[in-house]
Amino acid sequence: MEGPIKLQTPLKDEDVEKLKIGDQVLISGVLLTGRDAAHKRLVELLDKGEELPIDVKGQVIYYVGPTPAKPGRVIGSAGPTTSGRMDAYAPRLIELGLKGMIGKGSRADNVIEAMKKYKSVYFAAIGGAAALIASQIKKAEIIAYEDLGPEAIRRIEVENFPAVVVNDIYGNDLYKEGRKRYQIID
Amino acid sequence: MKTIKASQITDAVKKMCMDANYDLGEDVVKALDEAIEKEESPVCKVVLQHIKENSEIARRDSVPMCQDTGFAVIFAEIGQDVHIEGNFVDAVNEGVRQGYKEGYLRKSIVADPLNRVNTGDNTPAVIHTSIVPGDSLKIIMAPKGGGSENMSGLKMLKPSDGVEGIKQFILERVSEAGPNPCPPIVVGVGIGGTFEVAALLAKKSLTRELGKHNPDPEIAKLEEEMLEKVNKLGIGPQGYGGRITALAVHIEKHPCHIASLPVAVNINCHAHRHKEVVL
Numbered sequence: 248m249e250g251p252i253k254l255q256t257p258l259k260d261e262d263v264e265k266l267k268i269g270d271q272v273l274i275s276g277v278l279l280t281g282r283d284a285a286h287k288r289l290v291e292l293l294d295k296g297e298e299l300p301i302d303v304k305g306q307v308i309y310y311v312g313p314t315p316a317k318p319g320r321v322i323g324s325a326g327p328t329t330s331g332r333m334d335a336y337a338p339r340l341i342e343l344g345l346k347g348m349i350g351k352g353s354r355a356d357n358v359i360e361a362m363k364k365y366k367s368v369y370f371a372a373i374g375g376a377a378a379l380i381a382s383q384i385k386k387a388e389i390i391a392y393e394d395l396g397p398e399a400i401r402r403i404e405v406e407n408f409p410a411v412v413v414n415d416i417y418g419n420d421l422y423k424e425g426r427k428r429y430q431i432i433d
Numbered sequence: 434m435k436t437i438k439a440s441q442i443t444d445a446v447k448k449m450c451m452d453a454n455y456d457l458g459e460d461v462v463k464a465l466d467e468a469i470e471k472e473e474s475p476v477c478k479v480v481l482q483h484i485k486e487n488s489e490i491a492r493r494d495s496v497p498m499c500q501d502t503g504f505a506v507i508f509a510e511i512g513q514d515v516h517i518e519g520n521f522v523d524a525v526n527e528g529v530r531q532g533y534k535e536g537y538l539r540k541s542i543v544a545d546p547l548n549r550v551n552t553g554d555n556t557p558a559v560i561h562t563s564i565v566p567g568d569s570l571k572i573i574m575a576p577k578g579g580g581s582e583n584m585s586g587l588k589m590l591k592p593s594d595g596v597e598g599i600k601q602f603i604l605e606r607v608s609e610a611g612p613n614p615c616p617p618i619v620v621g622v623g624i625g626g627t628f629e630v631a632a633l634l635a636k637k638s639l640t641r642e643l644g645k646h647n648p649d650p651e652i653a654k655l656e657e658e659m660l661e662k663v664n665k666l667g668i669g670p671q672g673y674g675g676r677i678t679a680l681a682v683h684i685e686k687h688p689c690h691i692a693s694l695p696v697a698v699n700i701n702c703h704a705h706r707h708k709e710v711v712l
Contacts, residue, residue, distance in 0.1 A: 269673070271476060314497050314539040323537055324497040329580045329613055351671065352580075352613035373480055373671060374580065374615030375704045377500040379487035396551060397500075397539055409483070411476060411673060422612050425674020429474065430667030 257305030258346035307347035312397035326377030439519025446528025449574035451536035477675035503576030584610035612672020626687035631695035638683035
């Protein structure tokens with residue numbers, strides 16, 4: 248097995264073009280965080296034709312709702328949440344230039360289509376590995392929707408954040424392909 | 434008659450909220466070790482190792498192993514010769530309130546399923562009580578995350594569907610859940626009773642020590658068979674494709690009506706958290 252691919256955010260087209268499903272990556276740089284309630288607000292702003300509080304171009308959004316940080320720590324435990332809940336909103340952000348999403352669980356067909364069309368990649372982080380992932384987060388600050396508590400949008404800085412490519416820009420899906428490979432039919 | 438003070442219950446619940454979220458049981462760690470041995474997919478082997486490492490960090494640093502520190506689900510077996518001094522439900526909720534605040538656990542409960550405003554302290558707990566003989570009070574605290582809970586299901590089968598119908602429903606649920614409930618999972622199954630009893634049995638089966646079979650040999654055999662079948666689905670750790678989709682299948686059954694055959698499947702993730710105390 249080859250070693251993990253190192254990625255530095257923000258991502259460009261040439262970064263995502265080389266990624267294929269099953270690739271293990273280590274992401275460094277800035278990530279934005281957000282989940283259900285924050286996504287809903289962002290898309291409501293877009294519907295009204297208003298400007299977003301964040302620029303998503305080239306960015307990677309991590310779907311997470313961390314626990315409160317203990318004193319002396321930059322963030323609490325911070326594992327990925329189920330991405331399917333963001334499917335209703337994700338294509339709008341991908342269209343605006345969002346280059347990556349990190350979460351867990353399968354995505355809807357229209358999200359996968361948008362990823363192909365606008366060159367965006369979906370990564371999975373290990374669901375539940377929240378203490379381990381928190382140790383890879385070096386800085387965190389809330390940049391929008393503080394009233395949403397764990398669902399507020401944060402800007403976090405990560406070093407060697409481990410993830411796996413689940414949907415690449417070529418329309419492949421690791422959840423489907425991986426399962427086929429290991430399925431045993433009696 | 435033994436008297437137990439409300440404050441004792443609060444203190445016990447508070448401690449269990451924190452311990453359950455920081456400290457993965459040895460039974461689960463052992464099952465993870467076995468899974469690492471058995472897993473054939475290289476990327477999934479790494480995943481399982483990371484999951485184990487995560488539990489070690491959580492225990493060492495007293496931080497939650499998963500950011501979804503769950504709905505506080507409480508099973509209380511109250512001895513009929515116990516007198517509780519004070520309000521039992523208030524005592525449990527106060528324990529949850531203090532445990533989730535002082536333990537820096539995430540508050541994930543909204544007061545109203547439609548308006549969705551967070552209660553801010555992870556209360557109310559979901560409390561199941563049963564009256565049992567004796568003069569002790571056993572409390573099990575099992576935080577339940579939303580991601581895995583959402584993948585659960587219940588079906589009212591026809592008695593003629595029989596055990597084959599039950600097997601098919603379990604496989605259907607796990608298969609549809611795929612990567613979403615953070616495999617490797619633990620599958621809790623409740624068979625029989627009524628609509629609500631089946632669901633409760635499925636949830637309660639998840640509080641059993643991992644890998645310990647149902648004492649009924651027929652059900653124990655079904656547990657083994659279903660674990661094998663679930664693992665043949667190939668979903669694998671995190672759904673990346675692999676041999677280990679589930680660490681265990683736990684099944685409980687209950688007498689049921691001549692017209693009914695309810696079956697409930699409640700899925701838990703690898704953060705298979707539960708603590709118990711006897712007062």
